[in-house]
Each structure stands twice: as C-alpha cells, then as structure tokens.
Amino acid sequence: MRIDIIFILSLCIKIVYLQTCSNFDIGIDRSGPWYAHIRTIVSPDECCGLCNAEGTRCQSWVYVTIGAAITSGCYLKENIPIVNETSTCGPFCTSGFKEASLVLSGRCAFPGGIYELAVDRPGPRYVRLTSIRSHPACCAMCVLEGEKCRSWTFIRSGVADKESGCLLKNQVPPISTVPCVACTSGTK
Numbered sequence: 152m153r154i155d156i157i158f159i160l161s162l163c164i165k166i167v168y169l170q171t172c173s174n175f176d177i178g179i180d181r182s183g184p185w186y187a188h189i190r191t192i193v194s195p196d197e198c199c200g201l202c203n204a205e206g207t208r209c210q211s212w213v214y215v216t217i218g219a220a221i222t223s224g225c226y227l228k229e230n231i232p233i234v235n236e237t238s239t240c241g242p243f244c245t246s247g248f249k250e251a252s253l254v255l256s257g258r259c260a261f262p263g264g265i266y267e268l269a270v271d272r273p274g275p276r277y278v279r280l281t282s283i284r285s286h287p288a289c290c291a292m293c294v295l296e297g298e299k300c301r302s303w304t305f306i307r308s309g310v311a312d313k314e315s316g317c318l319l320k321n322q323v324p325p326i327s328t329v330p331c332v333a334c335t336s337g338t339k
C-alpha cells in the first residue's frame with residue numbers, strides 16, 4: 152500500500168515536471184537573451200520539441216510568426232525571462248518554459264507552502280499563463296517575476312464563468328467572499 156502511494160506520487164511529480172509541448176502561452180513574449188535562433192522552425196510544437204531535445208541548456212523558448220518586428224522562428228533561451236506584457240510581439244509570439252526549473256521553496260514549497268486553498272482574489276491581472284497546471288508552479292512563477300508580481304490566483308480549468316490558469320497580479324486584491332474550490336491564491 153505504502154509503496155503504491157510512493158509510486159503514484161513519483162509518477163505525479165514526473166508529470167508535473169515534463170514540458171509536454173501541448174500547453175503554451177499564446178500571445179506571451181519573454182524578452183531576453185537567446186542562445187540560438189532557428190528560422191526554419193515553423194510551429195510552437197517544433198520549437199518546444201527542440202528546447203526539450205537540447206536538455207538542461209534550454210530553459211525557455213519563444214516562437215515568433217512572420218509579421219512581428221523581429222525575425223520569425225524559434226528562439227531558445229538559457230533562462231526563463233520574465234513576461235513582457237507590453238511587447239508588441241504579442242499577436243505573433245508564443246512561448247513556453249520548463250516547469251522543472253521553477254523553484255518550489257519558501258512560501259511556494261510543495262508540500263508545506265503558504266497557500267490560500269479555495270480562495271479567489273478577483274481583480275486585475277497583468278498576465279494570464281495557461282501553460283501552468285498547478286498552484287505551486289503559479290506561486291513560483293510569481294516569485295520569478297520579481298517585484299512586478301505581488302499576488303496570484305491559480306484556477307483549475309473546467310469551471311464555468313472563470314478563466315483558468317495562473318493569473319499574476321501587480322496588486323493584492325481582497326479575498327472574495329464567494330468560496331471557489333477550483334481556486335488557490337497566494338501573496339508575497
């Protein structure tokens with residue numbers, strides 16, 4: 152029994168850590184230095200696949216279609232640059248990163264972090280990341296974003312009337328009086 156639980160847990164951790172090449176952040180640019188630009192790549196899937204194939208050197212990527220102010224193609228990066236929410240690349244950019252590189256420690260430790268379970272903090276968000284599939288990862292992304300990110304709410308998909316994903320906020324909206332079982336929030 153105990154062995155079964157450990158097995159299932161380790162399986163879950165592996166699933167969380169894989170960059171699956173199916174969940175991207177469409178319309179999100181992560182501006183910053185890149186170590187390779189491959190023009191011949193023509194889809195986000197291919198760009199993500201190449202980043203995976205590169206091993207630990209590649210931490211994130213941005214795929215740019217024709218029409219953007221910068222040359223189209225796949226840009227591979229050695230770190231995870233913060234979101235550039237004012238980038239003009241928006242309509243032309245899709246990006247992704249390796250979730251395994253997010254640091255789950257301190258308030259974001261899992262288990263043992265400081266999470267507001269079933270709590271929504273509705274209010275303006277400066278970015279919505281649909282690629283993030285767990286609340287610890289959303290917490291860690293808020294940390295990675297630095298001072299810009301003051302609080303976050305992660306909302307599981309499949310809830311009516313609510314946009315799912317990791318919502319990063321540059322303020323701390325008050326806790327909603329309406330409970331939300333699909334929500335987890337956190338502040339810094």
Ligand SMILES: *[C@@H]1O[C@H](CO)[C@@H](O)[C@H](O)[C@H]1NC(C)=O
Nearest residue numbers: 180182183235237238239240
């Ligand atoms: C955000 O993207 C724009 C291009 O659209 C660029 O000019 C600007 O420098 C970027 N900001 C950062 C912080 O990289």
